[in-house]
Amino acid sequence: MKQSKTRSLLQQQRTWGWIFLSPWIAGFFLFTLFPLMVSLYLSFTDFDIGGKPHWNGLDNWRRLFNDPATSHSLWITLRFGMIMLPVSIIFPLLLAALLNSKYLAGKRVLRVLFYMPYMVPAISGVYIWQSFLNGQTGLLNRILVWAGMSDPPDWLFNATWISPALVVVGLWGVGNAMLTMLAGMQGVPTEMYEAARVDGAGILTRFLRITLPMISPVILYNLVLTIIGLMQYFVLPYALSSQTRVNPELQFINLHLYQTGFLYGHMGYASAIAWFLFAIALLLTIFVLYTSRRWVYYAGG
């Protein structure tokens, strides 16, 4: 009697659980799993906007590997990623270490101010940086000229300098990484530092041997998110390209995908690009997670 009552209570609890879970379950099928499968299917069709999809086998995929525009934009993206990825880990790491310093006054205000650029809408950020980096009238080049440089480059419209310029612009996007790393650092027990100090470890040793391993899970988290974010890099290349001077250095893969699918309407081919991108992101993520077993330290686990 009593047992059946608890069982029916459990049953009731489960039912309520599914009810509360249902928005996500429905959303997962409707906006994740189903579109995921459909875009895989579309990548094997000649689907254009307004038309009907016809199976064309591996045509899109063959085209993908032979299309110079696609391989160019992939190269642009990967090249930028190779510079931006380490920067978007190391810069917030150093910033967090600085903001965690016991010798820093006004920590709370400084933390808020360093985080603030992250709040700026991406589109505003593009225009703000574009003006700052302007070859003739930008503040940066005024400072460089004042400091004695004779002919500073027009950063965003110079094939050599655009990548460094985009990396600098990207520094405004490190707010979340900085904040999570800082919180990770604050969670490191102070006894560990004291014990290390007694053993004669210097500041650098303590940072490398204690701080870094202790916050390595946070670094992993930010590494994965940065990889995904870099694959979706869009607003800046889009906003700068739609102006008068088109720059091939800004043909990032996501912009290429947008142009292929939405501007020219080749949705089938765009789906193949999307899946190709997804495969790369997945491989990179799996690679990072796989190697993380060697460098990520989980306290108590």
Next chain:
Amino acid sequence: MAANSPQMQISYYQARQLRRFGLTALVTLFTLLLLSVYLMPFANMMTVSLRDVLAVSKLKEVPLLPEVPSVYNYEGKDYPVFQVTIDSEPKELALVKPGRQVSQFIDPENPDAGFIEWEGNWRQLVQVQKLAPRWENFEEAWTQVRFPLLFRNTLIIAVVGVIGTLLSCICVAYAFARFPIPGKNILFVILISTIILPNQVTLIPTYIFFSEINWTGTWLPLMIPHFFANAYNVFLLRQYFLTLPKELEDAAMVDGAGPLRVLLQVIIPQSWPAIVAVAIFHFVFAWNDFFAPLIYLLGKRDLQPISVGVQVFNARYGSRPDLIQATSLMALVLPVIIFFLAQRFFMRGVVITGVEK
């Protein structure tokens, strides 16, 4: 022996304190310097947004500060003011009659003294600038970009999205935190792994789906998907719900409260910090979102939010950097103010999603 004397001890502590003070000053100064470099583009934005672009367009070099060439009105006519050295004394004089070898100037401070002759090429003189911030730029940008309309659009999209996110994420997080669902752990892993899914891979079918049901060109694709929960906010709320003590819920259940009433009367009243964080996250996300409104509201200029409206406007007004900077400033004001007001909730939320596993 000397080390044990009280005087030595005091000076030892003093030395330590001095060292500490010095290091603090040094580290803080360095950080402030770094901060000012980091935020320098804002300074550039402000001065450009106040620049009188037309007034400085003919100058060889655009001044950094919002300055315009200084002029002096003499007998009903405006004359440009230059820096002239006469008798090795620098003076600011208005150029009345320019000439290749000899030019005639007038002293604005003493116009009755008559013309002053100066030998040399006036083109080599430096024109005097005066500070004149042009606040009308903001007025002009406000009306040209139709800011009130964009603002209203953005606000509606963001607020409806916040409501949807809160409703769905609170329910889903509650389910994950409290209910014995079979396979819950696997479901949770699936939920979290959707974070690493690049949105392009679901984009095209989702777009086709919305265009099939005639939702493109409306706000619905920007609002409705948020009623189906998302991984970040569910994770944040679930972590928070897990920290709540169960006693209150048990007591409410004993009193006959069902799960819905427990959620509304016990869980939610204790979870305001996390709920506020989620609301702000979504609001800022919706405010700054660019890609989705770009594709779903293509060409619908009356429905576009600030982000797209500003881009459309700025792509056309490339020759007016002052207006571009003014609109960029206007677009960032609200999210930045909200962030400053609620930064504690906000940062706590970021930390929970990023650090706690």
